[in-house]
Structure formats: C-alpha cells, structure tokens
Amino acid sequence: MTSAAPDVRLAATLLREALGDRLLLPGDPGHAAAVRLWNAAVDRAPALLARCVDAEEVALALRVARRCHLPLSVRAGGHDWAGRALRDGGxxxxxxxxxxxxxxxxxEEVTVAGGATAADVLAVTGPHDLVVATGVVRAVGxxxxxxxxGYGPLCGRYGLALDNLLGAExxxxxxxxxTAGPGHDAELHWALRGGGGNFGVVTALRLRTHRLPAALAGMIMFPLDQAAAVLRGYRAVIADAPDELTVMAGFLAGAGGEPLVFVFPTYVGPDPAAGWPWVERLRALGDPVVDQVAPMPYDEVLRMFDGGMVDGNHYLLRTRWLGTLADAAVEALVDAARRITSPYSTLALHHFHGAASRxxxxxxxxxxRADHLLVEVIAVWRPGDDPGRHREWAERTSAALAPHALPGGYPNLLAPAETDRxxxxxxxxxxxxxxxxxxxxPRGVFSAVPTLPPSTPSPPPGPGPG
Structure with a gap:
C-alpha cells in the first residue's frame, strides 16, 4: 500500500478494541482453523485476521490497515484455488x-451478505421454489x-451469476x-460484474431470483474407451441445445479408479419432462455405466458435486476457453484422461451459451460473450504425495489445449502469474x-487478487498466448 513499514502492533491494538476475540493473531485460539483453506497446498502466514460481522467493521479494518500500512486480502468463501484470500504478513x-x-x-430478489455461500442462499430460496444462478459447488462463496x-447449470437460461447482480454494497x-447499481455508481456496478475483488470489499449483494420448483438433471457416465465418441456426440448436442439445457462434461474417477467420461445435463424449462428427449440423446452417445438423471430440486443438483472437491487435499488448476470442441481438442482431453496421475483429479467442461451469450x-x-466451453484442468493429490507429477500433468494438458483455445481465460481460475492472459x-x-x-x-489497496494488476500500464493491443 505504501513504502512505510507495517505497524502490526498498533493495528492489533486498534482492532482488538473494536473486535475483541474476533481479532486473531498467530497462536490465538481458533487462528489455525481460520487460516486453513479448502486447498491445503496453500501455506500463508497473515499477521492479523479480522473476523468482521458487518460493513461498519469492514470499514474500520480498512482504515486501520491504511493507517498502519498493512497489505490486505479478503476472505469470503475462501474457495480460490490459489489461496489469494490469505496474504503473508498482511x-x-x-x-x-x-x-x-x-x-x-x-x-424476486435476495440480499446476500459478503460471506454467504451458495448453500446458504439456496437454503433460504429453496422453500419458495426460487433459485439464484450459482456455480456447481455449494460451498463456494x-x-x-x-x-x-459464475459459470453454472443455469447459464443457458439465466446467464452467469454476475448477469444476475442487481446491486452491491x-x-x-x-x-x-x-451502493453500486444501475442508478448509483453505475461504473462501479459495471466493473464489479467481471472485474473481481479489485475495487473494494463487497459486504452485500442483491441478486435476481428465478422460479424453479425442479430441474431435470444428473450424471451420465461412460467407459473411458468410449470417451472420444461421447465428446464428439456431446459437441453435436450442445450445438443444438436450447436455453433451457446446459450440459457439463468431462472426466471423473470411477469406482475402480479409472477415469470415466461424463455428461451432466441440467434442463430448467417450465416443464422438466420436456427435457427427457435431450437426456435420451445424451444416453445414446455410448453405453452408460452410471445414469442418475431425475427431476430434483436445484439444491439437489448441486449436491451431486459435493463429494468431488474435498477439503484438505492439494489442488492446482489450469484453464482454457474453447470456442469449439474440435477433434484435436477431443484427442487432447482423452489423452489427458488416460495419463491422469491421481484418482482425485478431474477435467471439467462448462457450457456457456443461451442467455449468457446474448x-x-x-x-x-x-x-x-460468444458461445464457448470453459475447461478446468484440476490436479488433486493427497498431502504428503510428491506434487511434481501432478503439476506436470496439469501443465501438459493446458499446453496441449492451447493451440485450440481462445485468447485469455476465465480470470477466476487463472494462476497469479498469468497476467498476460x-x-x-x-x-x-x-x-x-x-x-x-x-x-x-487509486492506491492499489486491493492487489492480493491479481486479475487486475494495480500498477503496471496497459500493454498495447496485439497477439498473445492463448
């Protein structure tokens, strides 16, 4: 924030007076749990952790940080794989x-505090047959x-999560x-919808809700030797898909540890039964070994992914945007699945189309905003395992997809060093x-999340890596 030396002692004194035992220092009861993230590969040592309960306390903490020259980070859901919620010495x-x-x-709207997860929101909206646009993991903030x-199962019908942001405190x-919204601080409202946590601390979001008593959704999995045919068929299905149908795909470990190729349709039309012909078309892509498609509440759709991302494992992510699922990209994905180094690792393709693309x-x-697939390359390993081969698998997979990818990538998943992308x-x-x-x-206070580097000048336009 400035070149002055951080004054941790003064900051601790000022914050302790306001927060009491909700200010945590190393060695305090609860500190170790508070700095433990979902991704156990993250090992950071912040100097102070202020557990705020409202916007007034957040404002106080920001003023103290500025006075005491402390670098900042913000922890909400804490699900960023790179651990940018924590900052050494900050x-x-x-x-x-x-x-x-x-x-x-x-x-038809809901106000959500800054630390709320998708599960928190759906617990309130679900009894009213209402949903908000979410990702695929309930624990994500x-x-x-x-x-x-905010890619997710409702993307085609209701857009990205950010397309449903009506305003923010x-x-x-x-x-x-x-308070940022269309009628006040409209430029901040514009920037918040895609610019990440680079402009301030969002302590509340006002989100649009949608009536959805049930969705037709579930996992369909096929043997690995059918993967190329399944993915080529998936390409044809999503090219025809209406807004109501968003289909995720990828590779997950089967019961025996070998990867299986999966498709995960979510149909959210007024009549869920109208989605069955699409499900039958997906089933016909191969010989399913798992078939869990059924009508269900939206919260149950997301629960099907709860076991996939386990707290305490080590994670490294790479990502690419694919404009089309070309045959060469299919081959790269299938090859990556065959070479996978861990039964916990995953390849996921998120379907962007419909309302989001308009x-x-x-x-x-x-x-x-053009139709595309977001590819997540998720390397996962147990604590104590040598990370080298898992990291190499992720890097190799990303490099194999690069020639077929669009420029850039989803900023929420890009690595801290990938500022060019x-x-x-x-x-x-x-x-x-x-x-x-x-x-x-203007002072670059919010620099722990590097999706928008605060100090480097804008580079001239020109070609760059995919």
Missing part, C-alpha cells in the same frame, strides 16, 4: 461470519463467484461505503476496467 478481512440471506420473494463470472479502500460484450466487464480475457473492456480501478482504488 491483514485478512474475514467475512465468513457475514452469511445472512434476506429474501424478498415478491420483488457467492461474492467471489459472482464478481468474476461496497466498502472502498478509504473506508467509504457505497449479453452485450460491453454491458459488463466480463470479456467473452488476464489482459486478453477482458478484450475491449480492459482499458475501461483499468480506468475504474484508478477511480475506485
């Missing part, structure tokens, strides 16, 4: 106690997901609290996003 603004969810069913994008770096390219900061990810929105950064965070 002050962590921990929002995990801020999980209130207030539903206004007649207005809604703020981090929404600010950078934000505490800026100087401690000021503002949002104007400049209407939000999110940079890619970040710039390409935002496309024509990059310069406007940089101006918003200078306007709302």
């Amino acid at each position: 002050l962590v603004l921990d929002l995990t106690l801020m999980r209130r969810v207030d539903l206004d069913a007649p207005a 809604m703020a981090g997901l929404t600010l950078a994008g 934000v505490v800026l770096a100087d401690g000021r609290r503002v 949002v104007g390219a400049g209407d939000t900061a999110f940079g890619l 970040v710039r390409l990810a935002y496309g024509d929105n990059w310069d406007r996003l940089r101006r918003a950064k200078r306007r709302y965070d």
Whole structure:
C-alpha cells in the first residue's frame, strides 16, 4: 500500500478494541482453523485476521490497515484455488461470519451478505421454489463467484451469476461505503460484474431470483474407451441445445479408479419432462455405466458435486476457453484422461451459451460473450504425495489445449502469474476496467487478487498466448 513499514502492533491494538476475540493473531485460539483453506497446498502466514460481522467493521479494518500500512486480502468463501484470500504478513478481512440471506420473494430478489455461500442462499430460496444462478459447488462463496463470472447449470437460461447482480454494497479502500447499481455508481456496478475483488470489499449483494420448483438433471457416465465418441456426440448436442439445457462434461474417477467420461445435463424449462428427449440423446452417445438423471430440486443438483472437491487435499488448476470442441481438442482431453496421475483429479467442461451469450460484450466487464466451453484442468493429490507429477500433468494438458483455445481465460481460475492472459480475457473492456480501478482504488489497496494488476500500464493491443 505504501513504502512505510507495517505497524502490526498498533493495528492489533486498534482492532482488538473494536473486535475483541474476533481479532486473531498467530497462536490465538481458533487462528489455525481460520487460516486453513479448502486447498491445503496453500501455506500463508497473515499477521492479523479480522473476523468482521458487518460493513461498519469492514470499514474500520480498512482504515486501520491504511493507517498502519498493512497489505490486505479478503476472505469470503475462501474457495480460490490459489489461496489469494490469505496474504503473508498482511491483514485478512474475514467475512465468513457475514452469511445472512434476506429474501424478498415478491420483488424476486435476495440480499446476500459478503460471506454467504451458495448453500446458504439456496437454503433460504429453496422453500419458495426460487433459485439464484450459482456455480456447481455449494460451498463456494457467492461474492467471489459472482464478481468474476459464475459459470453454472443455469447459464443457458439465466446467464452467469454476475448477469444476475442487481446491486452491491461496497466498502472502498478509504473506508467509504457505497451502493453500486444501475442508478448509483453505475461504473462501479459495471466493473464489479467481471472485474473481481479489485475495487473494494463487497459486504452485500442483491441478486435476481428465478422460479424453479425442479430441474431435470444428473450424471451420465461412460467407459473411458468410449470417451472420444461421447465428446464428439456431446459437441453435436450442445450445438443444438436450447436455453433451457446446459450440459457439463468431462472426466471423473470411477469406482475402480479409472477415469470415466461424463455428461451432466441440467434442463430448467417450465416443464422438466420436456427435457427427457435431450437426456435420451445424451444416453445414446455410448453405453452408460452410471445414469442418475431425475427431476430434483436445484439444491439437489448441486449436491451431486459435493463429494468431488474435498477439503484438505492439494489442488492446482489450469484453464482454457474453447470456442469449439474440435477433434484435436477431443484427442487432447482423452489423452489427458488416460495419463491422469491421481484418482482425485478431474477435467471439467462448462457450457456457456443461451442467455449468457446474448449479453452485450460491453454491458459488463466480463470479456467473452460468444458461445464457448470453459475447461478446468484440476490436479488433486493427497498431502504428503510428491506434487511434481501432478503439476506436470496439469501443465501438459493446458499446453496441449492451447493451440485450440481462445485468447485469455476465465480470470477466476487463472494462476497469479498469468497476467498476460488476464489482459486478453477482458478484450475491449480492459482499458475501461483499468480506468475504474484508478477511480475506485487509486492506491492499489486491493492487489492480493491479481486479475487486475494495480500498477503496471496497459500493454498495447496485439497477439498473445492463448
């Protein structure tokens, strides 16, 4: 934040007075658990952790950090694989106690506190047959997901999570609290929808809800030797898919440890039964060994992924955007599945189309609005295992997909060092996003999340890595 030396002792004194035992220092009871993330590969040592309960406390913590020259990070859901919620020697603004969810069913919107997860929100909206656009994992924080994008099973019908952000309460770096929306701080509202946690601390989000009593969804899995045919057939299905149908695909470990290729349709039309012909078309891609498709509440759709990402394992992610699933990309994915180094590792393809693709390219900061697939390469290993071969598998897979990929990549998944791809990810929105950064965070306080580097000048346009 400045070149002055951090004054941790003064910051601790000031924050302890306001927060009491909700200020955690190394050695305090609860500190070890509070700095433990889902990805156990992350090993950071923040100097202070402030467990805030409202926007006023967040504002106080920001003012103390500024006065005491402490670098900052913000922990909401804490599901960023790179561990950017924690910062060595810094002050962590921990929002995990801020999980209130207030539903206004007649207005078809819900107000969600900054630390709330998808599970928290669906627990409130579900009894009213209402949903919000989420990712595929219930434990992910809604703020981090929404600010950078939010691919999920409702993408085709309702867009990305960020497309459903009606407004946000934000505490800026100087401690000021503002409400961003179409009618007030509209430029901040634009930047928040895709620009990530680079402009302030979002302490509340106002999200659009959608009526959805049930979805037709579930896992269909096929043997690995059918993977190429299944993926080519999947390509044909998603080319025809209506908005109501969003289909995830990829590779997961089967009961015996060998990877299986999967497709995961989610049909969310007014009549779930209208999705059965699409399910039958997907079933016919091969000889299913698992078939779990059924009508179910949306919360149950996401529960089917609860066991996939286990707290305490070590994770490394790589990502690519594919404009089409070309035969060469199919071959690269199948080869990667055959070479997979861990029964916990996964390849996932997220389907972007429909309502999400009809949002104007400049209407939000999110940079890619053409139909595409988001590929997640998720290397996972147990603590104590040598990480080298798992990392090499992820890097090799990403490199094999690169010749077939679009420029840039999903900023929420890019590695901290991939700043060149970040710039390409935002496309024509990059310069406007940089101006918003200078306007709302001119001192670069929010620099722990490097999707928008705070100090380097904008590079000239030109080609770059995929």
